[in-house]
Amino acid sequence: MAVRTPEASPGPEAAERGPGPVKVRLGVNGRERGIDIEPRVSLLEVLRAELDLTGAKRGCDQGTCGACTVWVDGRRVLACLTLAITCEGREVTTIEGLARPDGTGDGQLHPMQEEFIAQDAFQCGYCTPGQIMSAVGCVQEGHATDDAEIKEWMSGNICRCAAYPHIRAAIRAARDRV
Amino acid sequence: MRPVTYLLADDVEGAVRTVTADPDTHFLAGGTTEVDLLRQNVLTPHRLVDINRLPLTGIEALPDGGVRIGALARMSEVAEDRGVRERFPMISRALELGASAQLRHMASMGGNMMQKVRCGYYRDGESPCNKRLPGSGCAALTGVSRTHAVLGTSEHCIATHPSDVAVPLVALDARIHTRIHTRTGDGERDHAIGDFFLEPGDTPDREHPLAHGELITAIEVPGLPIARRSLYLKVRDRESYEFALVSVAAAVDMVDGVIGDVRLALGGVGTRPWRAIRAEEFLIGAPAIPENFEQAARIELSDARTTAMNAFKPELARRTLVRALETLTRDGSQR
Numbered sequence: 001m002a003v004r005t006p007e008a009s010p011g012p013e014a015a016e017r018g019p020g021p022v023k024v025r026l027g028v029n030g031r032e033r034g035i036d037i038e039p040r041v042s043l044l045e046v047l048r049a050e051l052d053l054t055g056a057k058r059g060c061d062q063g064t065c066g067a068c069t070v071w072v073d074g075r076r077v078l079a080c081l082t083l084a085i086t087c088e089g090r091e092v093t094t095i096e097g098l099a100r101p102d103g104t105g106d107g108q109l110h111p112m113q114e115e116f117i118a119q120d121a122f123q124c125g126y127c128t129p130g131q132i133m134s135a136v137g138c139v140q141e142g143h144a145t146d147d148a149e150i151k152e153w154m155s156g157n158i159c160r161c162a163a164y165p166h167i168r169a170a171i172r173a174a175r176d177r178v
Numbered sequence: 179m180r181p182v183t184y185l186l187a188d189d190v191e192g193a194v195r196t197v198t199a200d201p202d203t204h205f206l207a208g209g210t211t212e213v214d215l216l217r218q219n220v221l222t223p224h225r226l227v228d229i230n231r232l233p234l235t236g237i238e239a240l241p242d243g244g245v246r247i248g249a250l251a252r253m254s255e256v257a258e259d260r261g262v263r264e265r266f267p268m269i270s271r272a273l274e275l276g277a278s279a280q281l282r283h284m285a286s287m288g289g290n291m292m293q294k295v296r297c298g299y300y301r302d303g304e305s306p307c308n309k310r311l312p313g314s315g316c317a318a319l320t321g322v323s324r325t326h327a328v329l330g331t332s333e334h335c336i337a338t339h340p341s342d343v344a345v346p347l348v349a350l351d352a353r354i355h356t357r358i359h360t361r362t363g364d365g366e367r368d369h370a371i372g373d374f375f376l377e378p379g380d381t382p383d384r385e386h387p388l389a390h391g392e393l394i395t396a397i398e399v400p401g402l403p404i405a406r407r408s409l410y411l412k413v414r415d416r417e418s419y420e421f422a423l424v425s426v427a428a429a430v431d432m433v434d435g436v437i438g439d440v441r442l443a444l445g446g447v448g449t450r451p452w453r454a455i456r457a458e459e460f461l462i463g464a465p466a467i468p469e470n471f472e473q474a475a476r477i478e479l480s481d482a483r484t485t486a487m488n489a490f491k492p493e494l495a496r497r498t499l500v501r502a503l504e505t506l507t508r509d510g511s512q513r
Contacts, residue, residue: 016225019181039184039226042213062214066280075254075283081213082284085184086206086228134280141279155418156278 017085024085028053029097035084043087044068044079047094055095055129059158066157069130069137070094076137095129098136112136112174119170123161131157135171144175179217183225190234190357190393191364193227198359198391205229205393207250207286210277211293220294220303220310234288234395237262243401249288249394253277253343256287266399268346268408268427272445275412276342278419288394291344291354291374292386295337296421298322308334308382316382319485325423328482328491330449335382336485337449338421339375344451346410346427347371349443352399358392367392375450404431404439411502412445413494422446424495426502430466437461437470437507444478447495454478457499466507468500475499 018039026033028051035050044061047053047070059067061080068079071093098110112132115121122128134157138144143153150168159167187193197203204223206212207230215221234250239261247256256262257273277285285293299305299317306315318326318336327338354369369387376385388394408429414420425445431438440461442454457474464470475496482492 016183016185018183019224022184038181040179040182040216062217063210063281066278069280076280077284078210078280081209083184083206083209083213083226086209086230088186138279143279152418153279156280 022085024088026084026087026092027090028092029094037084039083039085041084042080043070043072043082043084043092046084047079047092053094053096056133057126057129059127059130064158065127065130066134067127067130069133069157071133071137076134093133095133098132110136111177112139112170115170115174115177116167119166119173120163121166121170122159122163127157127159127161131159131167135167135174138171139175139178144171147172180219180222180224182216182223184228185225186228187232190232190395191359193229193232194357194359194364194391194393196225196227196391197393198389200225201390203227203391207289208252208284210281210285211289215294215301218301218303220301229393239265240398240401243403245399247287247397247399249396250286253282253285253287253290254279256343257282264406265401266346266350266405266408268349268405268410268429269343269399271410272342272346272412272425272427275410275418275425287343287397290341291394291397293340296340297326297337300337308378309337309385310383312381312383322487323485324487325421325446326485326488327449328447328484328488328495329444329452329479330377331483332378332380332382332449334380335378335449337378337382338446339448339450340421341451342410342412342422342425342445344371344375345425345443345445346408347397347399348375348451348453349427349429349441350399350402350405352397354394355396355398356388356392356394358389360389366395371397372453377449402429402441404441405429407506408441409502409506411498411505413498414446424491424498426495426498428499428502428506430503430506432466432507435466437464437466442474442478442499442502444495444499447482447491454499461503466503468504471500471503472496474503 021036057067059065063081070079138153203225206226206228234248236248237259238246257270263270300307305317326336352371356367412422412425422445427443429441444452457478460474479492
């Protein structure tokens with residue numbers, strides 16, 4: 001691909017980076033990670049291709065399906081529409097870091113993960129990491145009072161297998177535990 | 179996606195100057211439009227100026243009963259703000275009925291005002307589209323146009339303005355504050371929201387009166403006591419996470435069964451968020467009865483121009499407007 005050299009100019013543009021690979025430091029699941037990426041690369045691409053964190057899935061890659069949902073500074077967002085370079089200095093949390101980011105949990109899952117298993121809340125499983133990250137956010141935001149509210153506040157996560165009733169059951173069960 | 183360079187802005191003036199100096203440099207806020215359309219080669223900046231760390235995130239209740247919303251406040255933050263909820267329930271509601279929870283955490287209020295249309299011919303990057311490539315024609319005129327506009331259209335563009343929250347903001351006479359850099363220096367401007375969204379006319383590519391590089395810093399909503407009892411009613415093809423076919427923002431003040439003051443705006447039907455000024459004028463001083471609501475809606479929609487596919491919209495808009503007014507005048511519903 002063509003690499004465009006930024007024109008040398010004074011002032012704020014001195015801090016211009018790219019378009020070729022630049023060093024970016026990201027805090028992901030409690031660990032500081034350094035990578036060389038072009039500024040145009042999405043957070044989703046970095047997680048999956050650079051950091052081997054393949055939990056977040058590429059579904060639509062245009063902000064429609066929610067399969068790539070992760071947290072940035074504790075808020076559920078879409079990794080496909082987030083440029084990785086904009087996350088410097090932020091804390092990124094993926095499904096891999098949900099249970100116990102520092103690995104001290106001895107295999108203990110987050111209650112939401114346990115309830116997705118207990119309630120059989122997936123079939124193919126492709127949307128599940130995004131569903132779970134979004135579901136924990138939904139409960140933390142206080143929008144899991146009843147099924148109608150869960151439906152509305154989880155509408156950004158599409159499940160092609162239509163496991164929705166079981167997903168809602170898992171969210172209700174996890175909500176009551178945490 | 180084309181290669182881009184990246185610049186993290188640490189002050190408003192610097193960001194504005196950098197973008198102003200180069201037509202191929204864009205602001206990057208929440209990214210929900212910019213990154214999406216960059217990936218599809220619909221937007222083709224060479225450089226992005228990340229404005230997310232600028233101090234434009236505040237939401238401030240004003241002494242006059244209004245509210246000042248920082249351009250980088252996220253949709254979710256504004257929706258749950260207590261002052262906004264109490265003073266302008268239709269703003270909160272419109273925000274919560276837009277997009278998804280994830281997108282609302284990302285998308286900024288300034289970006290919401292600047293978002294691009296959802297017309298499939300604009301967004302596919304290759305169909306004739308006078309917005310994307312002036313003079314190339316409009317594929318929607320003879321194409322799939324079920325969701326397209328019926329008010330404020332032209333022979334060059336019939337794309338619907340997609341924002342929900344802009345609809346109550348138009349009803350409330352909000353003002354858009356900006357920073358601008360010109361040859362004479364740095365300055366501030368202030369746009370009435372009624373002048374902020376342009377109808378396509380002969381220049382569909384021109385959507386706002388902003389100069390390139392002019393940055394929205396805040397949205398100011400003036401105090402309006404009747405807005406404490408207001409609603410936003412949205413009709414769409416599915417119950418959530420979908421753009422409006424028709425929406426109505428409404429606030430009514432009624433004294434002894436007569437309408438003293440009313441604010442009305444329509445979404446989903448116009449090329450801009452549509453202030454229903456003619457309906458308002460008809461209703462002020464009129465008894466709050468269904469016949470008058472019907473007549474007001476008919477007057478507002480009398481200029482509607484439809485395609486074969488969206489011919490249902492004027493009737494749907496009429497019914498939605500009537501229902502909104504009936505709901506507000508019948509009981510104490512806030513929504």
